[in-house]
Each structure stands twice: as C-alpha cells, then as structure tokens.
Amino acid sequence: MTFVRNAWYVAGWSSEFGRALTPLTIMEEDIVVFRSESGRAVALTDECPHKRLPLSKGRLIGDSLQCGYHGMTFDCDGACVRVPGQTNLPSSARVRSYPLHEARDILWIWMGEAEKADPALVFDMAAFDDPRWAPHQGDALQIESNYLALADNLCDPAHVSFVHPTTLGNPESEDVPIDCAREGRTVITSRWIRNAPPVGFFKAFGNFHGPVDRWHYYYLHAPCVAVIDFGSAASEAAIGEDERDKGVRLFALHFLTPVTETQTIDHWMHLRNIGLDDAGMGARMNEQFRLAFAEDKEILEAIQQREAKPPARRPVRLAVDRGPNFLRRIVAEMLEEESEPAKETAAVQAAS
C-alpha cells in the first residue's frame, strides 16, 4: 500500500451528503457517510462487525445507524447501542468513526490516527475570502489510476503542451524550461511562456488580440492537494512574475482521493479573478476544464493498464521528471514517518 494516512482528504462536496447513507471507498476502506439530525456529517466504517454487511444497507433511526441484517445499532461515534434479542452489548461491538472537517462546501476526512487530525491542517487559501476572486466547484472525476500517477501529473507542467493542445497548452511552450523547487512538503514547478499566441482557454476568456505572456505554477501539497496558478497577460503589458493579478488569473484546485491502488477520485474546482459579475462564466470555464481533464484521464488510465505487465524496456528518466521525483521523495518520507510508531512499539516490545 502506498497510501499516506495522516492527511486530510476530500470525502466529497458538502452537497453530496445528507440523511441518505452514502457509501464511499477511500484507501480500500469502506466508509458510510451521513448527516445527523443536527446536520453534522458522520463517517463510520461501512461494515457491521457481526456479519460484515455494509451498514449503508441499513437505515438511520434518528442519530443511530441500524444494520439491515440483525439490527445491531451504532451511534455517531461508532459505539454499539443496541443488539436486538440480547441485553448485554459486546464490548468489542463498535465500528470506527473517522474525523471529519467541513469548510468551503467541502467535506474533508482524516484517514490516519485520530489524535493527529488537526483541523488547522485542512487545505485553505485566502482567495476564498477575497472579493476579487470567485470560486466555482467542478466535478468528482473518477480515474482508473493510482493516485501518485495523478500527483505526478500535477508536478509536471510539461505535459500540457502535448496532452492539452487545444485548451490549456500550445506548441509554443514545448521547449521552455521548467523551474522546480521543494518547500517543505510542497513541490513547486513553474514556467513562463513569453510573447506567444494565447492558448485556447485564454482565447475564450481573455479577449486577447496579440501575443501574451502565459504562466503555469503548480503547487503540489503532498500528498493530495494541488493548486495550479495559471494565467495570461498581454505581452505589451510586460508584467513581472509577482504581478500576476494584473493578468487573467485562475487557480485550478485538484483534491485527490485514493479509492484503491488503481482508482482515484479527483475533486476539482477553480477560482478566477475575472468575470465576477458573469454568473455563467464559471460553468463555461468548467466546460473547458472537463475537456482537458478527460485528456489527462485517458493518458493516465492507459498507463495504469500497462502496469499489469512488465515494461517493454527499462524506463528512461527525463529532465521534466524533477517535479515528480521531488513528490515521490516526499511521499516516501511521509510513509516512513507513519511507520515510525510501529518501529517504536517493536522497540519497546523487544526491550521488555
């Protein structure tokens, strides 16, 4: 397993959850999500400890979740509160409850040790509260690929020229070098394409009539949150790297949720600094994003299918792999850190 557990992941958009028992799979774990009578989101293991029936096949009685097979009933903390036909409740009869956090119309879930689930670690950005920015939700895109291949893709501006030639890229950027840096657990890859024709997206939304300067900054907050800061400005304006707000600027956000080793859900959305009064612009931009992300999906799924076979030859490493290499190193560090307690426990046991 390659899953980093001590991190917040997107369980879904807030609007996806209500009183219905909604089954999810995250990191191969089956989870049922519902809202209590007060509206608070609850996430429990979606498996009755008696006969393994998914609890999502049962029913909600007030704030209690009743199994659909023999009526074992659990509260919102996962404690068993009733076993029909017997008065004593087995002490082991409980299901796991997952820490949740809800903000910005997104429900976040913590898959690791509950005591480390610090809400301050949930991703956020100031633009959400900035009146110069408009957020707009996108989709939950299911991709048959390991989540790290998606994360690689989000440390990799180079693919844009080839995978998205009609929307987000064009041939002008093909040979432009990429800057790459690591800051803590964030990988930052970026490049500027100066004095070139606008790409399809900015033709549609930028109203440009001459050459533009275009930028792509990819911030990958390991393991699973990506912010893509990209935009364009007329080249004649000659804006500096820190003056991006003067151009047409977007933040495309991707929140990756590993479902299994070979399936990932990408909840994506964007924020924009133009057309704040244009109620339909967010939806129109999403149409372009859908085209582009379907192109990523096709590439990543084709590669995932190949993983079932040995490679045709030894893989080649290229200069554009620096960002993904940083990412893989950070993930390896996080996985090693998560295995530390196990080591400590082993050391204690060996000493006693």
Place this chain on the structure above:
Amino acid sequence: MTFVRNAWYVAGWSSEFGRALTPLTIMEEDIVVFRSESGRAVALTDECPHKRLPLSKGRLIGDSLQCGYHGMTFDCDGACVRVPGQTNLPSSARVRSYPLHEARDILWIWMGEAEKADPALVFDMAAFDDPRWAPHQGDALQIESNYLALADNLCDPAHVSFVHPTTLGNPESEDVPIDCAREGRTVITSRWIRNAPPVGFFKAFGNFHGPVDRWHYYYLHAPCVAVIDFGSAASEAAIGEDERDKGVRLFALHFLTPVTETQTIDHWMHLRNIGLDDAGMGARMNEQFRLAFAEDKEILEAIQQREAKPPARRPVRLAVDRGPNFLRRIVAEMLEEESEPAKETAAVQAAS
C-alpha cells in the same frame, strides 16, 4: 472446498429437463443432464475425456451422447461405445455418471460416492400426500454467495424482522428470544410472537382483523434442505404450539445447490393449508416470496463481496448465532466423515 458430497442435492425441477442437453455446474463440477428415450433422467460429466469439449455441445443419438468435436460417444452409464475412425475403444475412455432420483417433480443428484446414494435419504415430507395441503413450485434463485451463508440464514429467524419488514416480518419480533436445538443433523430454531399485528404476508392471505400469534420454525436438514414452518392464528383463538394446523400455516422449502464456492442456486417452493380451491393463490404467494428472497439475495451478495477483503475488525458473536453455529459444527462433522476413507487408505498404505 467446503462441499459436503455425500448428500442429495436438487439438480432442478423435473420440468427443466428433457431431450435437450442441459449443462449444470454443481460444486464446481460440470454436468450434463438429459432424458433417455424412455424418459429417465441421466447425468454425466459434461466434459469429453479426449479434448475437454463440454459434451453438452454434442448431440444425443437415441440414448447415446456424441461429442461435438470428434464424435466420441457415450452411453447413459458414461461408458464409451464408439470412437470414429478406430475400432478399439480405450478402456479409460469413460465419463462419470451421477446417481439421480426423481420425486415430487424434483430431480435430485448425488455428488459423492455412488454406493452411498440411498434414495431413502432423499428429502420428503408427508404433507405432499396430505389432501389438506397444496404444494406450489417457486423459482430457481441464483445467489452470488457461498451456500453456507445461505444455510446460516435458514437457521436464523432473527433476520426476518430487519430484512423482510414488509412481508415476512415486522418490528414486533425484534427482541423476542429464539429457541435453538440440534436433533441429529437438523438444526431447529423457532420463536412465537404472541398478540401482535400480522405481518404483510398474513395481512394479504390471512384475513385477520385483530392481533395474531405468529410462529417461525426453521428446520435446517444439513447441509442443504430447509423447511420453514410459519404461520399465524388470531390471538383470541389462543392455540397451543402443537395446534399450528388450526392457523394459516405454510411450509416454505429451500433446496440449496452449491454451484461454486461463491454461487448457490436456491430452488424454493411452498405448501399451504389454505385456499386449496383457489388456483391462483400459490402464484400470488410466490410474488410475496420473490420480494422477500430478493431481499435475502441482496444481503448475502453484499456480504459475499466483502469476503474478498479482510474484515474491517474482528467479528462479533451474538446470541442469534446459535443456530448457524450448530449448522457449522454439523457441516464440519460431515466433512470430516467424508475425509475418513482417505485416512483409512493412508493408514493401509503406511502399514504395507
């Protein structure tokens, strides 16, 4: 493998078989069934010993079964009677013939040692010959589940309140204790729910206007035959436990046939002691049973799917598991008994 071989299993309703070559899979074994010219049912291994083509892809010539690839031909005992193009018949060229028994419009097959296939062991019940009872065939319900999980379910009246709330159960029975006993290789679980509203089934067929006494007796004749004796009588009649014939009483029969480790066919039917002159009542009752058994199917298949994964936590044992626990012990005894000859053989070999 968890299959008890020395037992009679239902191959199908008699009406399912004729001169057509009908392929079946029972306990992972491929079997072809047909009727001889005299109408006698025949069951042979459905695989030519030459190239492994299913014999069911061949054709019947009188009482001989000819392979569709090179014409090897077998009689109703499985002996090879012709090899086209050669005059000598290889002595090893035969296929297995399975003992069959046909009664009550049901074709039974014996999957174990042929010399133990005693027709006296075929399930039967006196009600078939009793003019106060009307039998009615149901369906062959295919369930993607190991057969023992189904058998568990048929030692388990407790599930009725939760799985079948609109047909066979209602909340009145949720906490009523269950009696449980073992008699030889039969598990008997039962309970009476006194002075309660009738369940959906008996509302439809019992014409009750007040509270009823309702009973459920589950007789599981291990490994694969279940008789469910259930019914209702007006509570004011205050019938005793042995006076069930005074009420509206049914026997629901389930004959489980293991197809593979993860698939079972449940041939179900019923006998009733009311509406003997109502030609349509059996079919109307079957509509209710179909609803209920589809609910079982959904539960059991959801659980079977989970078996591909390790459980989320250590299973909890409940009081309602007593019946299934008896069943599993009986099956373990039967499996051990079937492995005895192998032990004896091994002992003889070790001694010689």
Place this chain on the structure above:
Amino acid sequence: MTFVRNAWYVAGWSSEFGRALTPLTIMEEDIVVFRSESGRAVALTDECPHKRLPLSKGRLIGDSLQCGYHGMTFDCDGACVRVPGQTNLPSSARVRSYPLHEARDILWIWMGEAEKADPALVFDMAAFDDPRWAPHQGDALQIESNYLALADNLCDPAHVSFVHPTTLGNPESEDVPIDCAREGRTVITSRWIRNAPPVGFFKAFGNFHGPVDRWHYYYLHAPCVAVIDFGSAASEAAIGEDERDKGVRLFALHFLTPVTETQTIDHWMHLRNIGLDDAGMGARMNEQFRLAFAEDKEILEAIQQREAKPPARRPVRLAVDRGPNFLRRIVAEMLEEESEPAKETAAVQAAS
C-alpha cells in the same frame, strides 16, 4: 510462454494499415503499426520508454512518431530523435522496431531476432501467380483460444465430420482413416472419401448430380500457417490423387497470429479453381466459410474456458491425434532451438 518467435506472422491485411496509428498485440507484445509518408509499413513497440504511454495515443509528424504525454519522438527505426525541453537525448531512449514484409496484400511481422528475419521464409504459393486460380481474402477471426489449439485443429481432418456437418463435412467421412506424415516442419494429414454424396459446400459450388470423390489435405507449416487443399470430383470421373486439378478444388489458407496465451487471430482466405469469371463467387464462398469457422470458434473457445480448471479425468489419446502430436513435437523443437542461444550465452559466461 509457448510462442515460437523466429517466424513470420500475419500482422494484418495490407488494407488495414495506413497513416493512422494502429495498435496491435502479438504474443503479449504491444505494437503500433503505421505507414511512412512513402507508404512503407513500420512496426514499433507501442510503449514510450518514459512513462509507458502507448505511442499509438500520440501522433505522426511526417515520419516521426511523437508520444502524446511529453512529446518524446521516435523515427521509423525506433531511435529517439527529440526530447522536448532538453537537448541531450538519453542513449537508452529507443523503442524496438520489428521487421516487416509485405506481399500478396498481407503484412507479415517477425517477432524474433531481427537478423534471422529472412523474407525468403515468408509463406507463399505458386497458385497466387497462376491464372487458373483466383484468390479471395476472408476475415480476421478473433478466437479466445491458445494458438496451438487452433493449430491442432488444422492438423485434424477428423473434426470436419462432426463440427461442420452442413458445410465442409458429412457423416460419410466419420470412419474413413486419415493419413499422417511429417515433412520437415510441415504436418500433412489427409484423406479421400470416395463415392459419397457431396457436402454442403460442394453442393452449392460444384453442381454435382451424383456421388463424388472428396479429398482433404491439411498442410500445417509450423507454427502458424495452414493450407487446406480440399475439393470434390464426380466419382464416375475416377480421378487419381494427383489429378485434383480436374475437380473443384480450393486452397483455404489460415494464418494464425497469437495475441495472448488465450487469444488468437485467424486471418483466413481462399483460392479457387472455378468461377474465375464469377466476381461474386469468392464472397459467396466466404459466407460458407464464415459459418464453418464460427463452428470451430465455438468449439475452441469452450475448450479454452475449461483450461482454467483441472480436467475432469486423465485425457484419452485417440488415433486422430497423430497430426496434432506431430505438430506439438515440431513446436517443442522450435522452442528448444530458440532457447539455444541463451544456453550458449550461459556457457560462455560460466567459462569466463
């Protein structure tokens, strides 16, 4: 793996390939085929050595194949000629190029050591250039079966009586003995059925009014090319075995291409010595062949499905297996021969 690599296999009919990037799988290897600007067919490994994306998801720029993920570009020999964003090309960055040969509107591919790919070894027959014969292409029939089971079938005239009773065979041949011989790497099986009613195919195309002499000669050039010489002549003409041109005579050709261990494509076609002026006769004959080969497909796929299980009993060997037995021996010899270089290499390494 049971694949004989040092042999020419049919990649497809010439008409299947053009400027489009056409993905194929042969012997579990993913291959992309396209025509260069000059029309020459090219076959490369269909997998970029960088991230494993199928190159068939990229695009052709002149005679260069560009990967659709990061733009790595390869020439028709498989050499990397461009890596966007960097000037040095990694020396290991190449893909395999497969030897091809095109003749008779068929594209042949060599799956083994390139230096052994002698075009003189490509199957051909004089009838293609003989004005008394008309060739006609058939289909690419995909069969879910190991290729050797198909090859067995093409050393096995005995199956015709049973598998193709309405088209190519009839009961008259059931017990007629089969001659069998090996000449180098060719298995020849044959028989004459004298003085019998014509089979369906020759009823349709032979205009026979009385009994005929019918012949079947199967030439299996191991591992994957079969020529079936079959035909009929009026029995009263009493033609000799070497006078087959006096009858209605066909060559049915089968070119087997192993896709995986359990899937094969059979490119089949025929040549005929009648109806040379009848432009529609080839297509009408193909209709009969389609019926017959669909019957083979059904048999072979049913057998392949059984291979997932152990056999019901020890296989029986029959007289009709002599042809397939020859074939299997030849294939074993070819496989052993292909492993020789490995042995030599090992010997050299052990000595040094």
